[in-house]
Amino acid sequence: MKIRFLIAFLIIATLIGCLSAPSIPTPEPYGQRYIKRGAELVKGLAACGYCHGDSAQPDSPLSGGRSFEDKYGEVLAANITPSQTGVGDWTAEELSRAIRFSIGRDEEPLSIEAHEGYRWMSDQDVYSIIAYLRTVKPVDHEVERRSLSIVDRYTVGLLESHLTVAGYVPSLDSRNVREYGKYLVNNLARCATCHNSPESLLEEEQFLDGGKEIKLSSGENRVAPNITGSKTFGIGSWTQSEIVSYLKTGQAPGNKISDQRFCPTHFYKNAFGQDLFAIAKYLKSVESADAAADADE
Ligand code: HEC
Ligand code: HEC
Structure with missing residues (x-):
């Protein structure tokens, strides 16, 4: 009995220890x-x-x-x-x-x-x-x-x-364009919070595969599209400058204009040009899980 108490105590103490802010x-x-x-x-x-x-x-x-x-x-x-x-x-x-x-x-x-x-x-x-x-x-x-x-x-x-704590996080070399673009997409702009596919009981979120419904507090909603480099499902047929131009204006090739209240390109247009270019380069290299599933069939 005593041992059980001791173990419970140790577990709780460890949890509290882990929770204390880094x-x-x-x-x-x-x-x-x-x-x-x-x-x-x-x-x-x-x-x-x-x-x-x-x-x-x-x-x-x-x-x-x-x-x-x-x-x-x-x-x-x-x-x-x-x-x-x-x-x-x-x-x-x-x-x-x-x-x-x-x-x-x-x-x-x-x-x-x-x-x-x-x-x-x-x-x-x-x-x-x-x-x-x-x-x-x-x-x-x-x-x-x-x-x-x-x-x-x-x-x-x-x-x-809260358990993994980054200590010192070095800057990425912006000359390594693809890796730098990946960093911007994942750790600054966090495009995935909207553009990942929705999680379901059967499937985890798929990276940038689209399909999530984004809701405004007014109740209006839009579905975030697939923005992987897949030519069939994503934006693989866009050129890098078309992607950069989208991020600056919200205007997609073919004159389709995205609603800025959903995809905040009115913010992205204030980004450093080279950063947008790095994002475009990275997105073109992201594979779509939809495409992989198609290839398996
Ligand atoms: C997706 C929405 C969203 C974005 C984007 C966002 N935040 Fe927040 N932030 C929040 C919310 C919501 C809270 C309050 C969370 C809570 O009370 O639990 C918060 C809390 C904070 C706090 C803590 C303040 C306090 O009084 O506790 C700071 C500091 C902060 N954000 C800074 C930033 C900075 C800097 C950025 C941009 C790099 C940013 N946030 C981007 C939603 C966001
Ligand atoms: C707050 C949610 C949100 C964030 C964050 C976001 N997007 Fe979007 N994005 C959307 C939605 C929703 C649409 C569809 C808008 C519409 O239909 O008007 C969209 C549309 C797009 C399109 C147009 C695709 C097409 O096929 O027409 C591209 C490209 C895009 N986003 C790229 C990005 C990139 C790159 C980032 C990160 C730098 C990003 N988005 C961040 C929600 C978001």
Whole structure:
């Protein structure tokens, strides 16, 4: 009997140990180079304002309050301007922990899905984002926070999602265009959050294979298409410059225009041109699971 208690105690202690928030020393970033890159990411590929903006526009104040759905239900985006009601007195370390690990200031887990993929954002890019956030106009706007019960928090995914902790994440060499494009797609723009195929009882999500319904809070919805390099199912027949041009304008070959409220190309157009080119190169190399299934038949 005693041994059982001991084992239970050890398991609980280990779990609590794993949950305590990782602490990774983060220097306070400053300097024009960081601020410029940060602006390009926040208003561009990382599209922070798509959720945190007062409206979903690149120049809208990041004062939060708009509502999103994750697996626990409704959650409101936080005020991330440097005000009293925002993140004015957060340290760089606290900010980087919230962005990459979805851990809040009081070590409580935040919505994991909101920042999924950021975990492996390079230190350089996180520092840049923090440096830029320090320079935006502070807005006083109290956002009501969600509180989850202990049971909700420590079930389904939340626990495991906090276990892997990236220490130092080096920047990728942007001359390795395909790998750099992969990094941008997965760890900054996170195109997969919308463009993966939907998960079902029988099948896991397939990478960029499309088919998920994206809903706005107004209730309107669109299906995100397959954007793999498959000529049959994806955008394999588009040239790289057609993909870049899509990301800048929302206009697909054949004059079809995507709705920016669903695919935030009004943000992507603020990205560095070379970054968009790297994304295009990478997308062309992604194989479609649909195509693989076809080949098997
Ligand atoms: C898909 C929507 C979405 C995107 C994109 C997004 N966030 Fe968030 N973020 C949220 C939500 C929702 C919360 C609040 C989560 C909660 O309360 O559990 C949050 C919380 C935060 C927090 C914690 C603030 C606090 O007071 O707890 C910070 C800091 C933050 N986000 C920064 C960023 C930055 C910087 C970016 C861009 C690199 C970004 N977020 C992109 C939805 C998003
Ligand atoms: C918030 C969800 C969301 C995100 C994030 C997102 N997309 Fe989209 N995307 C959509 C939806 C929905 C559509 C369809 C829009 C429509 O029908 O008006 C779309 C359309 C597209 C199309 C047009 C494809 C076609 O066949 O017409 C391309 C290309 C595309 N997205 C690429 C990307 C890339 C690359 C990224 C990441 C850099 C990205 N998207 C991020 C939701 C998203």
